[in-house]
Amino acid sequence: MDDNNKRRARLRSRVRQEVQTEYESARRLMEARDDYDPVWAYFLDLLMRPMDRNGLQAAVGRPVVEHLCNQAPYELFHAMGVHPLRMASGCFAAGRLSAGDFPVLMCPMLKAIVGMQRLRESSQTAPSARVVPTTCDWVVQYQQMTDADPEQTFFMELPHLRESERGQQRWLEQAYELVRFLESRMGVKLKRKALASSVQIFMRAWQAIGRLIEQRRAGRLPAVWFMAVANSFMLDPIEPWTEQLQRVLGHVDAHPSQAAGKGVFLAGSPILFPNFKLPLLIEAAGMTVLGDDLCTSERIWPGAVCPEENSFHGLLRALAERYHMACICPTFADNERRINTILGVLQRYPVRGVVHHVLKGCHPFDIDSFRLERQLKSAGIPFLRIETDYVEEDNRNIATRLEAFAEI
Amino acid sequence: MVFKLRLIVQHLFFVLLTYGGRFGFHMGFALPCFSCPFVMGCGGSCYLLSLQGNWWGLQMALANWGTVMGLQALYYLGLFVLLTLALNKFWCGWICPFGTLQDWFTYLRRRLGIREAQLSWSARDRLKPVKYILLAYMIVVPLLIAHAGLHYDFHLPFCRSICPAKPLMPLFAGSTRHLALDFTNTVTLVFSILSVAIAGGMLVGMFFKERFFCLFCPMLVLIHLLRKISPVRFEKEVGACLGCGNCRRNCPMDIRDVHEQKTDKAVLSEDCMLCMTCTESCPADGVLSVRFFKWRLFSSSRDYVARRFIKPHKAGSVKVKV
Ligand code: SF4
Ligand code: SF4
Ligand code: SF4
Numbered sequence: 001m002d003d004n005n006k007r008r009a010r011l012r013s014r015v016r017q018e019v020q021t022e023y024e025s026a027r028r029l030m031e032a033r034d035d036y037d038p039v040w041a042y043f044l045d046l047l048m049r050p051m052d053r054n055g056l057q058a059a060v061g062r063p064v065v066e067h068l069c070n071q072a073p074y075e076l077f078h079a080m081g082v083h084p085l086r087m088a089s090g091c092f093a094a095g096r097l098s099a100g101d102f103p104v105l106m107c108p109m110l111k112a113i114v115g116m117q118r119l120r121e122s123s124q125t126a127p128s129a130r131v132v133p134t135t136c137d138w139v140v141q142y143q144q145m146t147d148a149d150p151e152q153t154f155f156m157e158l159p160h161l162r163e164s165e166r167g168q169q170r171w172l173e174q175a176y177e178l179v180r181f182l183e184s185r186m187g188v189k190l191k192r193k194a195l196a197s198s199v200q201i202f203m204r205a206w207q208a209i210g211r212l213i214e215q216r217r218a219g220r221l222p223a224v225w226f227m228a229v230a231n232s233f234m235l236d237p238i239e240p241w242t243e244q245l246q247r248v249l250g251h252v253d254a255h256p257s258q259a260a261g262k263g264v265f266l267a268g269s270p271i272l273f274p275n276f277k278l279p280l281l282i283e284a285a286g287m288t289v290l291g292d293d294l295c296t297s298e299r300i301w302p303g304a305v306c307p308e309e310n311s312f313h314g315l316l317r318a319l320a321e322r323y324h325m326a327c328i329c330p331t332f333a334d335n336e337r338r339i340n341t342i343l344g345v346l347q348r349y350p351v352r353g354v355v356h357h358v359l360k361g362c363h364p365f366d367i368d369s370f371r372l373e374r375q376l377k378s379a380g381i382p383f384l385r386i387e388t389d390y391v392e393e394d395n396r397n398i399a400t401r402l403e404a405f406a407e408i
Numbered sequence: 409m410v411f412k413l414r415l416i417v418q419h420l421f422f423v424l425l426t427y428g429g430r431f432g433f434h435m436g437f438a439l440p441c442f443s444c445p446f447v448m449g450c451g452g453s454c455y456l457l458s459l460q461g462n463w464w465g466l467q468m469a470l471a472n473w474g475t476v477m478g479l480q481a482l483y484y485l486g487l488f489v490l491l492t493l494a495l496n497k498f499w500c501g502w503i504c505p506f507g508t509l510q511d512w513f514t515y516l517r518r519r520l521g522i523r524e525a526q527l528s529w530s531a532r533d534r535l536k537p538v539k540y541i542l543l544a545y546m547i548v549v550p551l552l553i554a555h556a557g558l559h560y561d562f563h564l565p566f567c568r569s570i571c572p573a574k575p576l577m578p579l580f581a582g583s584t585r586h587l588a589l590d591f592t593n594t595v596t597l598v599f600s601i602l603s604v605a606i607a608g609g610m611l612v613g614m615f616f617k618e619r620f621f622c623l624f625c626p627m628l629v630l631i632h633l634l635r636k637i638s639p640v641r642f643e644k645e646v647g648a649c650l651g652c653g654n655c656r657r658n659c660p661m662d663i664r665d666v667h668e669q670k671t672d673k674a675v676l677s678e679d680c681m682l683c684m685t686c687t688e689s690c691p692a693d694g695v696l697s698v699r700f701f702k703w704r705l706f707s708s709s710r711d712y713v714a715r716r717f718i719k720p721h722k723a724g725s726v727k728v729k730v
Contacts, residue, residue, distance in 0.1 A: 163651070210711075302650060302652065303650055303652030304691035304714075306658060309518065311521050312521070321653045321657055322654075336670075
């Protein structure tokens with residue numbers, strides 16, 4: 001082993017240790033909360049799984065296909081007997097492992113994703129394939145950042161216009177392409193019945209999470225617990241996960257916590273375990289997040305799959321549209337309806353303002369936040385933009401701004 | 409469930425309007441739906457027949473206003489207006505027996521797992537004026553007969569040469585005679601060939617495309633003219649729409665307006681038949697609602713979508729507490 005390699009191996013083992021510590025301390029923090037209950041243990045266990053890919057693989061019991069972003073339909077993977085696992089990470093330590101190779105102002109989530117992949121030892125199970133919907137500029141560079149095998153990587157070309165006929169057709173074609181890609185890699189044929197039953201299974205999860213969303217909006221569930229549940233999606237097979245969600249619903253029904261302080265809506269860039277700093281700081285500033293439009297939280301399940309046509313084509317079209325048209329990711333050009341989700345929550349629930357999270361380097365949300373700010377302020381709704389990344393150094397500063405916001 | 413209620417209403421009216429006359433039930437001669445009087449023993453008659461009829465049509469009212477005949481034509485018109493005001497497009501989506509017949513074809517196709525034929529947006533838009541042309545045809549030809557000496561063989565032009573209900577609906581009363589060609593003269597022959605050919609084409613169209621005939625139906629135009637003063641309202645809370653597109657994809661009439669509307673709350677569009685499928689598939693609480701005066705008949709909701717689209721739990725799969 002030459003010096004370079006040795007140094008890298010040393011760094012890797014140090015970072016692995018740090019990653020472990022980061023995940024564990026985040027977990028301990030959650031367990032030490034007054035509102036902790038054993039019902040949450042299952043979800044906290046799942047949140048630890050990304051560190052142990054072999055364990056995860058064994059738990060899901062199917063070949064794992066990794067994907068980036070929310071646009072690749074989960075139901076489709078599931079119907080083909082594979083387990084979709086979203087590559088996403090909120091781990092600061094993992095990001096440090098890759099930071100040196102990329103621009104300083106690159107999305108910290110992508111840095112963390114690449115870092116987590118580099119940490120994976122050769123003994124750990126590699127994914128069977130990877131699916132990358134071409135959302136933002138960082139994501140489209142995914143392959144060259146990771147040297148992923150092009151044969152095993154499928155880029156779903158995401159049309160940035162959703163309300164045009166051409167955009168919708170192209171996306172449907174991409175869904176067909178994805179089916180072909182997975183069929184050729186996995187050697188299985190996707191059947192209409194399997195797809196229909198998979199749609200049902202995920203709709204049940206959608207229904208249950210809808211109830212949890214309602215509980216949260218009504219102020220009966222602290223934001224961090226909601227996020228813990230949401231972040232753990234697909235870190236276990238979908239059916240037991242949904243069952244556990246039912247237990248949680250029962251628990252929240254029986255022990256509703258009372259919303260402390262002013263309700264806010266949390267918008268913007270994704271927030272991922274173990275980095276729950278923003279929701280925790282919001283809470284510490286005396287506010288409660290009653291709703292959000294984060295793609296790692298409520299926006300994992302936007303819209304609903306409602307197929308009137310149950311032919312294979314009809315099902316695939318319903319799926320494709322749910323993942324394309326219902327998503328309000330600012331990588332889309334025609335995204336003026338993003339504000340509607342916020343206004344909808346604002347009208348029905350006691351939400352007093354919007355906190356907009358911008359991950360440093362997340363340009364789409366950064367740009368979009370200015371438009372949103374104009375729209376909301378003109379409607380008299382307080383708005384606060386928080387730009388940060390996975391570091392903790394700016395916590396005090398953010399806390400002060402949040403406290404001032406809570407006073408408004 | 410709205411769709412179940414709709415199925416019951418549709419079938420009830422199918423039976424009443426197809427066989428009602430045999431039991432003394434008749435809803436008059438000005439119905440805003442294709443309840444075809446060529447069906448022996450039907451329970452009500454489509455207004456388009458009254459509109460085109462030389463002795464009771466619009467041209468008669470125009471030529472003889474003030475006389476008994478003229479008044480009778482106006483009476484039919486007035487009745488049609490009243491019925492249309494009361495229920496507006498519900499006549500299309502919930503009552504029209506020919507619409508129900510089309511829905512049977514769709515049901516069959518879906519059962520067979522055959523995919524629906526999809527029209528491109530531009531093709532769909534190009535079809536829109538056809539119903540106006542048909543309406544003009546059924547108004548102008550009788551006027552020409554009455555005032556410009558056009559031969560009487562051209563009478564009831566729409567019923568006899570275009571409407572697929574005329575050859576098809578009498579089949580439910582056991583009559584095949586409207587499928588026969590009429591060799592009396594060239595006009596009758598051409599009319600009857602057209603009628604049978606269109607009916608055949610429609611059967612194929614109706615199988616592959618939901619409510620295929622409705623895309624061309626001139627009754628939609630007439631009903632739509634009165635929408636502004638009808639108490640029936642179809643509204644959208646535009647500021648809360650997620651843009652998910654369920655309403656557009658599931659609309660049997662391929663209407664894009666409901667999805668696209670971002671400013672105006674009235675979304676009862678020209679081709680809408682108030683089947684409410686869009687409202688049933690909209691997961692945004694209260695975004696789409698159908699009202700009668702100020703009363704809300706039905707509103708979209710996430711809860712309803714879950715009940716409508718999630719099949720009852722079977723053993724072995726996950727149970728979800730509702
Ligand atoms: S033929 Fe058609 S238009 Fe004429 S009365 Fe019958 S249903 Fe109405
Ligand atoms: S717009 Fe809605 S109510 Fe009207 S026809 Fe389409 S699905 Fe039915
Ligand atoms: S289904 Fe509802 S939320 Fe979705 S686009 Fe239509 S109106 Fe908007």
